[in-house]
Every structure is written in structure tokens, then in C-alpha cells.
Amino acid sequence: MASRTNKYMSLINQLSISNKRAIARVISIVEADDKKATKILKEIFHKTGNAYRIGITGPPGAGKSTITNQLTKHLLSLSKSVAIIAVDPTSPFSGGALLGDRVRMNDIGILDNVFIRSMATRGSLGGLSKKTIDTADILDASGFDYIIFETVGVGQSELDIAKVADSTIVTLVPESGDSIQAMKAGLMEIADIFVLNKCDRPGADKAFISLQTTLHLRNFSPNDWQQPIIKTTATTNKGIAEIVEKFEEHRTYCKNNSTCLQKRFKNYKLRVINIVETSLKQKTWNELNIKTLENSMEKVLSGNLSPYELADKILQNK
Amino acid sequence: MASRTNKYMSLINQLSISNKRAIARVISIVEADDKKATKILKEIFHKTGNAYRIGITGPPGAGKSTITNQLTKHLLSLSKSVAIIAVDPTSPFSGGALLGDRVRMNDIGILDNVFIRSMATRGSLGGLSKKTIDTADILDASGFDYIIFETVGVGQSELDIAKVADSTIVTLVPESGDSIQAMKAGLMEIADIFVLNKCDRPGADKAFISLQTTLHLRNFSPNDWQQPIIKTTATTNKGIAEIVEKFEEHRTYCKNNSTCLQKRFKNYKLRVINIVETSLKQKTWNELNIKTLENSMEKVLSGNLSPYELADKILQNK
Numbered sequence: 001m002a003s004r005t006n007k008y009m010s011l012i013n014q015l016s017i018s019n020k021r022a023i024a025r026v027i028s029i030v031e032a033d034d035k036k037a038t039k040i041l042k043e044i045f046h047k048t049g050n051a052y053r054i055g056i057t058g059p060p061g062a063g064k065s066t067i068t069n070q071l072t073k074h075l076l077s078l079s080k081s082v083a084i085i086a087v088d089p090t091s092p093f094s095g096g097a098l099l100g101d102r103v104r105m106n107d108i109g110i111l112d113n114v115f116i117r118s119m120a121t122r123g124s125l126g127g128l129s130k131k132t133i134d135t136a137d138i139l140d141a142s143g144f145d146y147i148i149f150e151t152v153g154v155g156q157s158e159l160d161i162a163k164v165a166d167s168t169i170v171t172l173v174p175e176s177g178d179s180i181q182a183m184k185a186g187l188m189e190i191a192d193i194f195v196l197n198k199c200d201r202p203g204a205d206k207a208f209i210s211l212q213t214t215l216h217l218r219n220f221s222p223n224d225w226q227q228p229i230i231k232t233t234a235t236t237n238k239g240i241a242e243i244v245e246k247f248e249e250h251r252t253y254c255k256n257n258s259t260c261l262q263k264r265f266k267n268y269k270l271r272v273i274n275i276v277e278t279s280l281k282q283k284t285w286n287e288l289n290i291k292t293l294e295n296s297m298e299k300v301l302s303g304n305l306s307p308y309e310l311a312d313k314i315l316q317n318k
Numbered sequence: 319m320a321s322r323t324n325k326y327m328s329l330i331n332q333l334s335i336s337n338k339r340a341i342a343r344v345i346s347i348v349e350a351d352d353k354k355a356t357k358i359l360k361e362i363f364h365k366t367g368n369a370y371r372i373g374i375t376g377p378p379g380a381g382k383s384t385i386t387n388q389l390t391k392h393l394l395s396l397s398k399s400v401a402i403i404a405v406d407p408t409s410p411f412s413g414g415a416l417l418g419d420r421v422r423m424n425d426i427g428i429l430d431n432v433f434i435r436s437m438a439t440r441g442s443l444g445g446l447s448k449k450t451i452d453t454a455d456i457l458d459a460s461g462f463d464y465i466i467f468e469t470v471g472v473g474q475s476e477l478d479i480a481k482v483a484d485s486t487i488v489t490l491v492p493e494s495g496d497s498i499q500a501m502k503a504g505l506m507e508i509a510d511i512f513v514l515n516k517c518d519r520p521g522a523d524k525a526f527i528s529l530q531t532t533l534h535l536r537n538f539s540p541n542d543w544q545q546p547i548i549k550t551t552a553t554t555n556k557g558i559a560e561i562v563e564k565f566e567e568h569r570t571y572c573k574n575n576s577t578c579l580q581k582r583f584k585n586y587k588l589r590v591i592n593i594v595e596t597s598l599k600q601k602t603w604n605e606l607n608i609k610t611l612e613n614s615m616e617k618v619l620s621g622n623l624s625p626y627e628l629a630d631k632i633l634q635n636k
Binding site for chain 1: 356359360363364367579583586587589590591593594595597598599602611615618619621624625626627628629632633
């Protein structure tokens, strides 16, 4: 047992930007085994808190991958290191068919000072999985300056990104317009920065004004962060430097701002709740209880067992 | 304590289609108090299993409320009773602004043999709340012939409807077309019946053929249920009778079909899991643990407490 602990310790000590292999191994251990994960994450916690965490979200086709790509290149040119966590909320039914975009990221993945990891949210209740945040901590402890969370932008994980990011960028395109605003009211509220991408397309100015008007209609107090709208054409790198400027501005703003602090506290609480409940579930769904559940189906079919009675039985076996 | 139990028992014994007040009270008790809910649901379980449960889902603007309305009127004309559970997946950020549609339902809500209840999914992880299914059981035990679940059609609850319904109707409009198919692959898979509504609009035939082609491209075994597509114009009642025919056909098909049986088992299991985990959470988040969480924020701010250590502390207090 002692030698095993030593093994993790040795691996943890190897965590650094220049040792992608060690990073990948630690992430894989944390993904596969929750008990080991707990040990590792306790151990590395004191090394975390230095990376700045950026969330990029928005509807499909808004160019999130391209923006992530260009943003990363720009940060590299400023001598910064970047880790990317690509969050894929695969459909619980069809599995993820949305991964095509990822291919484009390969050209930056091989660069020094860049690390990319794709993570599925499949099966986790309530959006971003605990593993996603654990992975961010590993990357943080490894010394990356920036961690970018990027979602494919379908469903709940799109909004959950704001719970793990210091600055959240919501990406829209001129065509997004009304439908986005109607369907995804939440998107407006999680954005620290709006990026209106593909601004070489017709309708860009109109969309910009429309978005600006929507934002002005909301009630701000004078001290609130004013969500900027940045026009970009990510494919030609137009506007990318401005995104970096804006999230650095937001970072500075947040340092002593009570709203940002409250948000951090709230996110921390959510994380603790998530860890507690994941652990409870693991203890409850032991072999005996899974068997109890599986073997009760005949009684169920005959209508002789209510789900509440079965639940009681399982809770007693805990 | 005995008199309290007698009080519930008396209320439970009053559950019947003609006593909407008793139904509403029992639902309110179940919504407000989980311990009482468990008792009540154990008590009524032997009366459940007779109602046929229909889910209606689809994108916003597809006319789900109008279809529910017309479908209910048609079932009433066949001397059936109908309970409607309107599931409103309010945004965790903005609160529900999507309830406008409900107003239209008021004209059937006052009829005999009809009961309508709106339920929010707010705050519940993973879509449809436990309360929604509990409510369906209460309505089932009250003697309704049909229970219709209708979602506003945003987010996960849209897909979760299939986990509680015997037949799931997915409503589309000619305009839905490609974007729906791309974004909501899950919708295709949960549908037992497709309704192409607003077929008086241009593009209806094209949309019908496009949907038909998409369905034919999927691999079916000869014994599989063939998802029908029904063209409707709900506002003029066109196609409504055909929807009823089709879900009755599906109901008959399912009686001895192993796939349907497996689905029922799976849904039952999910329900038990849901009950177990809700109960665990209630026990864990006692006053002491909520305080422990709230009071740890200073240590967190100074970086002296990892979320894993705090989670351990809470798990020990359980």
C-alpha cells in the first residue's frame, strides 16, 4: 500500500507543462478510479489556484473551436501556456456525433505549452461531470497559465461552464439572432464577454446592434461588469487579441469584486456538493444493491412491489 | 401520529376523478414533504397501473399545448378521463418565462374528467423531477384513463419524458427541418409517434418526405415498431383522431413486446434510483452539514481547505 502511494506521489511530482505524459496518466487515473482520484486531488490541491479558467460556449456552428484555436495561438505568442478541456455532451441516446470539430484542433495539440483533453459528460447528472473539474485541477497544478473549457454547446453543459470558469465567453454568429435569445435566455446571463463571430457575413452590424440593445435593456448597477461585445472573424484572426484584452480586464475587475467572490464561493459549494453526492452514490450502489435492484423485476412485473418499498430495501443495505 | 396517518388515509380514500380538490391536496402534500410523500405513494401504489401515460414533446412553437388541448377534447368525446401534467423546465437563471402557453389550456381545465397540473423541474438534477412521476401515480390512483405529460420542450426534460411515458409523441412543424434533426438527435429516438403539425403551412409535404426519409435510413428489424408520421393542423382539429388511433395501436403492440417490456423495466429502475438518491441527499444535507459547508468559506478563500477535505468532513457527519 505504501509503495502504491509512493507511486502516485512520484507521478504527482512529475506533473509539469513539459511532461504531457505524466499529465495524461494522472488524468486517466482520476477518470478511472474515484478512490485514487480523491487521494490525488487532495495531494495536488495546494498547487492549484494559479491558472486562469476560461469557458467558451455558444450554439453549434458559432466557431467555438476556431476561436479556441486562435486564442491559444495568441496566448502562446505572449509566452503563455494553455490547456484545453473540450467538453462533449454526448447524447444519452445516440452517443456523440458532434466530435468532427475536434479534428481541427490537432494542429495546436502537438505544440509545446499546449495540452488538449476531450471529456464526455455522458451519464453524469446535471451537466459537467466532476471529472471535468478534477481534470482542470490537475492541469492547474501542472502549471498551465490558462485553462480553456470549450463545450460543443448543446444542453445543460453549455450553462454549467459558467460554474467552473473565471471568465465565460459566449460565442454567437450574425444568424443566431432571435432564436438564440428566445431559447437560451440563460446564455445571456452567464456571459462575461460576448463574441460575435463570423462578422464578415452579412447582417453582422444588425446583429451587433440587436445584441447591444438586448444588453442595455437589462438593469445594471453602475458597479456591475459591463459585458462587452467583440466582433471577430476567427478564421482570419480578427478580434482575437481583443478577446484576450477583455478577459484580462475582467480578471482584474474580479480581483476585488464582491459579486465575483460570491460566484467563486457558490461554485466551490457546488463542487463540494458534487463530490459528496458522487461519493454517496458510489457507496450505495454496491454489488448487493445492484443485485437487489436487478432481481426485483419479477415482483415489479406482477405489480407486487412499489418503487418506494424497493428503495427502502436498498437504503437499508447501504 | 396515528391520527395523522388516519388523516392521510382519509384523503387517499377520497382520491377520485370527481374529487379534484382531494387530488390537488394530495399532490401538494407530496410536493412539499418527502416523508409524507413516501407514505402516501406506498399506500396508493396498488391502485396504480391502469392509466395510459402519453408524453408530448418537441421544439418550442410546435403547437404542443394546442395538440394536448385537442387530444384531450377528443378523448373526452370517447368518454375517457384525462389528466395533464405540464412540465416547465424553467431556466436555472432566469426562471420560467415560458408559461404563456398554459393560459390557453384553461378552457379545458374546468371540464369534468379533466385535471391539469403545472410542475416546474427547477432545481432537480437530470431533468424530470421525482415529483412529476409521483404526481402521475396520484392521478393514476385517482382513476384517470389517460395521463398526458407535456414539456415546454427545452433541454433535457424533453428527452426525459420518454422515461415516464408509455407512448411518446414528438411534435414537429414544417419549419423544424434540418436544425432540429442536427441538434436533437435524441428526439428521433424517443419518438413512438411523430406529429407534423401546422400542415396548412407551405413546406409541409417537403418536411414530411424529409422526415420519412430520415426514418427509413435508420435500421429497423422487421418486428420493431414503425414510427408513424401523422400530419396535423391542430387548430382545426385535423389529424387529432389519428393520433389517438396510433397511440392505441402502439399500446396494443407494446402489450407483449419484449422491447417495450425492457423499457418499462429500465424506467422502473431509474425511478427506484431516483427515489434512493433523493432520500440520500435529504439525509446528508442536514442542518449541521449545511452549516459546515457555509462556515468553511473563509478557509477556502485563504486556500487552506480543499473541496475533498470538506466533503470528507460532511460525509462523516451524515
